[in-house]
Amino acid sequence: MAEEPGKPVENQDAIAYQALTRAYAELRVKNYDGAVADFTEGIRLSPHRADIRKDLAYTLLKIGENEAARDQFGEAMRLNPADTHVALEYAFLSFESVDRTSHGEAIAGKAVARRIFDRVRHDSAADDASRASAEQAFHNIDGPLEANIERWKQALATGPETFSAHFELAEQAEQRDELELAVEHYRRAWQMLPVRKGVLLDLGRVLVHLNRMDEGNAALLAASRGGEPRAAEFAKGMLPDRYPFVYEFRRALELDPHNIELHRELAYLLLRMADRNEVPAAEAENEFRIIVDSEPADLLSAAQLGFLYLGRNETVKAAPVLKRVLDGGDEELANRVRVALHLPQQLRRTASPDEAAAEARIMADKSIQAGYLKDALKFLKIAHDADPVDFSLILKLASVYNMLHDDRTAMRWYALAKQSEDDAVAGKAATSINSLRPSTEDFRTTVWSFPMFSTRWHDLFSYAQMKTDMKLKRTNWFRPYISLRFIGDTKETLQGSTASAPQYLSESSFITAVGVASKPVFGATAWAEAGESIGYLTDHAIPDYRGGVTWSRSRGENIFSKERGFFFETNDDLVYVSRFDHDTLGYTQNRAGYTPATLPLQTQLFWNLNFTGDLKRQYWANFA
Structure with a gap:
């Protein structure tokens, strides 16, 4: 997408900031679909930034959209070729691609992967780990390819020629960038089994990569007309964004002379050109004659050839061709011929x-x-x-x-x-x-539990919540919810007067509530709820009103990253709780550390630095 004219890059980045803030907030709550939408909006607003595409790619991987992630890594690599980590991600995904629509595209992707691994392993600017990974991946790909190419060459030299042998050899050669060898054997495979139009697509792709554009476009044009529908669609997508010229049709027909659809399209193109006196009418007539002679069932071409003969008053030539149409079973086309011959039309039978x-x-x-x-x-x-x-x-x-x-x-x-x-x-x-x-779904339920042991209190605590929120049809700025919280500890120390001053930070209660939470804005979310706190030790229920603002931000390689590296995270909360003598508490939890990204489990090593304080200066609520 082109940058918006007249708008500097830094302004575009500022416009994209809000969408990116929402995206990172969605990632923290694992709302990956929302994050994908916001990253996509960020790319629309700031298309020159490789880092946004990189983050979108990693998010797409989390929801199993590997092919979409591969495409985003590819764009990020194009925007920032020096990022070897992105290049490796793109290469691995290209090699592992199980493209749902084109086997040939998957083969081309494996060839791209090999090229990238080869480039990165020789890149002196890349880090040692990336070069080592690329070196290993390159040899894992190149060694088997070399062995397979030699095996298929030997099979063709000592045994009978088969379509499979030529085709397999061509695929292996394409993946190893032995493109002239691939062209030779794709061509031989096509000649042995012309009904396999997909081979023409493969041949055209390799020829285009070799910059032999005329030959490549001829193969793609032949693949795009007739034959396998999927191959035809992919071939159309690779052709130039214009209608083919006559000479291109002719080159395609030299390669695929029995392609009736190609002949027919060329014939009608020549017919339109003859009407404008750009070519002799005999050229169009000759194409229709080739079709009629080679494909007797093509009644439309037969009718057109007959009409051309009638136009020159050559009724002797026209009669047998038009009779074929009258006897062919296409009633609508036959009636058109009867009109031209001044014969009575027949009623058309209605289909059941x-x-x-x-x-x-x-x-x-x-x-x-x-x-x-x-x-x-x-x-x-x-x-x-x-x-x-x-x-x-x-x-x-x-x-x-x-x-x-x-x-x-x-x-x-x-x-x-x-x-x-x-x-x-x-x-x-x-x-x-x-x-x-x-x-x-209009309703979404989340459940979390956070058990922990504290040496300060020599106690095991657990905080947990089950929350169901509702999606409103008219707005997405806030979502109402119902909630059930649990706050307790194993020593069950909360007794009597401590209910109003929970020095052990355990309320020993279940808290039911209804509330509302805002959509994240710049990483901040506001929320408020009203409910009842029911002590499971005292069986005493008291009103419980809570509300506040939470803000979070992270930098570096988070726990879901596939790349190793340092990270920093901060989570900050300002919370009003009526039960704690109408107190307002502030928490800031900060973590800095390293994500190994090589272990089978998602792991981080970090230092923690946390602060807690409150407005009423209660002793249990102020510490670091």
């Missing part, structure tokens, strides 16, 4: 509901494969209206709504699909419901 539903299913599947999700939704609804108890269709509807990010509607369809007697359909629906529920 079952036929219409079947056709809608086919069109829905094609639309999904091509990525046209709104069209797929339209066809799926037509099919569902015809057969409302087809649970596999219902599951597919739910999945399309999910892909369109309409999760609430998707949940309703998944709930219907879950009622299926087919265990596979019901199981997929149940799994999807569990995945979507957190993002759609």
